[in-house]
Amino acid sequence: MKDPSDELISALYTALNGNVTYGGAAVPVYVVPVEWDDLTVERYIRIAEVRWGDASPKDSNICDGTIDIYVDTFFTGKNAGSKKPMNSIANDASVLIHQTFSLTSFTQVLGRVESMEDFDYELDPQGLVFRKLITYQFITEET
Secondary structure, three states: OOOOHHHHHHHHHHHHOOOOEEOOEEOOEEOOOOOHHHOOOOEEEEEEEEEEOOOOOOOOOEEEEEEEEEEEEEEEOOOOOOOHHHHHHHHHHHHHHOOOOEOOOEEEEEEEEEEEEEOOOEEEOOEEEEEEEEEEEEEEEEO
């Protein structure tokens, strides 16, 4: 079984990059972890872990799994912040990725937003972080 991760991540990145905005500004999309000190924005989307399902035998040409996509928003200052930007960005992103993609080496049989989950806020020395997880579910078949 071939690994469709690279093609799926690339398709998700293309669907999201430059197409999600908040407050008139494009929300950047990352495929690698970003340190808070390196960020130049207060909101971003990160395509993260790929998880494989167990519905297919290992010698099959069909694979299934999920991809974690995080929406992070950061607020500085005491008593600042709201979940509104996070929810708005996650809603826009989920509409864009709730689909099957045209892949080069695979046929995507299923592509959908399986779930969205809010995390409890995180306190950072400089402010507050709100995070939402979008779980994208896929089934692919080698072509």
